[in-house]
Structures are given as C-alpha cells and as structure tokens.
Amino acid sequence: MARLPRFVLPGYPQHVIQRGNNRQRILFDEDDYWFLWERLNAAAEKFECEIHAYVLMPNHFHLLVTPAREDGIGKLMQYVGRYYVQYFNRRHDRTGTLWEGRYRATLLDPATYLLPCSRYVELNPVRAAFVANPEDYAWSSYAGNALGADDKLITPHPVYNRLGRSRTARQTAYREGFSQPLDDALIKRIRDATNKAWVLGDDGFCQSIEGQLNRRPEPRPRGGDRRSEAYRRAVAQAQ
Numbered sequence: 001m002a003r004l005p006r007f008v009l010p011g012y013p014q015h016v017i018q019r020g021n022n023r024q025r026i027l028f029d030e031d032d033y034w035f036l037w038e039r040l041n042a043a044a045e046k047f048e049c050e051i052h053a054y055v056l057m058p059n060h061f062h063l064l065v066t067p068a069r070e071d072g073i074g075k076l077m078q079y080v081g082r083y084y085v086q087y088f089n090r091r092h093d094r095t096g097t098l099w100e101g102r103y104r105a106t107l108l109d110p111a112t113y114l115l116p117c118s119r120y121v122e123l124n125p126v127r128a129a130f131v132a133n134p135e136d137y138a139w140s141s142y143a144g145n146a147l148g149a150d151d152k153l154i155t156p157h158p159v160y161n162r163l164g165r166s167r168t169a170r171q172t173a174y175r176e177g178f179s180q181p182l183d184d185a186l187i188k189r190i191r192d193a194t195n196k197a198w199v200l201g202d203d204g205f206c207q208s209i210e211g212q213l214n215r216r217p218e219p220r221p222r223g224g225d226r227r228s229e230a231y232r233r234a235v236a237q238a239q
Helices: 030-046 072-091 110-122 142-147 167-176 184-196 203-213 229-238
Strands: 014-019 049-057 060-067 104-107
Touching (some): 014 072, 014 110, 030 049, 030 072, 110 184, 142 167
Antiparallel strands (some): 014 104
C-alpha cells in the first residue's frame, strides 16, 4: 500500500521523531552528540527551518521545527540522516542502515500545542528516568528555552515570544509551564498523532488544514460514529 505524503505547510510547526533501527543506539559519546547537533544546525540553516525545541536521546531524537518551504523538513532530515550515518558507521566500524525507516511527524496547531509539545520533547529524558529534572540533561533545548543558555540550534517561535516582554520574563513563564506534569491523555495524543502522521489540533484547526491541503487531517471515527445522523435516529427509534 502506497504511503500518503506527510502533512506539510510552510510556516506551521511539526513534531518530528527519528529512531534508531530496532531501537538501537545512535549516540554513544559526546563526539556523537556534537556531530549530530552540528549537522542539525547546518541543515536547519541550509533548508530554511527553525527549530524551537529538541532532545537528543541515545536511540532517537525529537525536533519541534517550522519549515519556511514545503520541502524544508524532508531535506533537513535527508541531509542529517545521510551525513550522520556516514560519520557513525566510519567512527564505530559498522555498515548498513542506522534509522528505523522514515522519520515520523505531525503538523500541529501552534496556538494550542506548541508549548505542550515543547515540554513533551524536553521532558523526554525525565520520562526515561535518565535525570530527575529537565535542566539536568545536557542534550536538549531546555537550557536555552527555560534558562537563557546560548543555544544556536533553537529559534523562538512567536508563541514562545508572547510569554513575556523580556527574555527573562519569557524564560520564567516557560519554566512555570513545567510545574505540573503533562496529562497522560495529552502525551498519548501527541504520540498517536506523530506516529500515525495525523494533524494535531482541534476540530477547527483540522478543518482549516483539510481545506488547504484537500486531505483528511485525522482518521475517520470508527463504528457507529461513521454512520449518518439519520441512521442513528432510526436505530434509537427502533429500540
């Protein structure tokens, strides 16, 4: 069965995940992390993408990224994948594939989901029990977004910039968003949308994306929900 093209609209952020094949490690030491970080930085500039949040984990990485052009994210991931695999195989004396197929991604409504998705990304090391707090993990955007550390890989999104009038105010407001854990239902929705390549947003946002791309942005409801209102009324009257 042919795979549908991903939902891509320039100017709209996407949550992107790339995993190692069979969940194998893709990062072993500081040199690996720095090389991947540098390739991401170079690719973001080359292909006109703004990265708002990221985390580099031992066997996968997450990006929250907005492309300025339709092929931006695809080109970025292709570039990073090619150069990193060449580097990794040479350095670790191996051959063959490194990635678990195509990267996964979901286009999302920035007004509702940009900040929660950013927290989801930066809390990944906490959920994996690598660290107790997001500031304790070196290879994520948390230090830049929440603490003001210099991180050339990240570009603040307008939603982030509206958190406060000054950098300090924005960082403080951003940190305060981590005071409460992410709701389990929200985590599941982010994961499902990303893994299944559906749009992440409310009904109004999804309808807007459907109108722009002429494609359903989310799965059709199952079972009785697919039936017409007239059919449901007839069933109710018969009971």
